[in-house]
């Protein structure tokens with residue numbers, strides 16, 4: 001397996017275990033996100049659960065496939081919408097990704113394996129590099 005395929009497999013394993021043990025992660029991630037970033041909470045206040053669910057699912061897709069991170073790929077397209085049209089900021093992305101990590105860490109407890117933590121850190125750094133280019 002290549003490094004990124006391995007990373008994706010680790011991320012996928014962590015999400016699977018989370019779902020098995022704790023169910024739907026999305027509401028907990030949004031709760032943490034809004035605690036960490038009040039401006040993001042205000043921006044997303046009117047988004048219903050369905051929209052939030054779709055946004056969460058699209059975000060998870062980014063962590064599970066490399067093709068979305070290619071220049072001109074899904075991530076760039078979504079950033080164009082978010083940063084230019086919705087006034088999302090780099091700091092909001094930082095907070096959203098931090099929320100993912102916090103919820104995994106908090107709820108998985110001793111099951112949160114060091115190699116999962118590392119795979120998440122690498123992946124999120126890679127996504128943030130592209131976010132910062134906008």
Ligand code: HEM
Nearest residue numbers: 040043044047051054055058059078082086088092093096
């Ligand atoms: C990689 C991270 C993200 C992904 C993949 C993503 C994806 C999406 C998608 C797919 C939708 C549309 C949902 C639908 O039409 O059904 C959406 C909507 C939205 N997102 Fe995100 N999002 C991300 C990060 C953020 C961040 C950091 C913010 C900042 C608060 C944000 C704010 C919003 C807002 C305000 C909308 C609603 C726009 C509208 O009024 O139509 N998103 N997002």
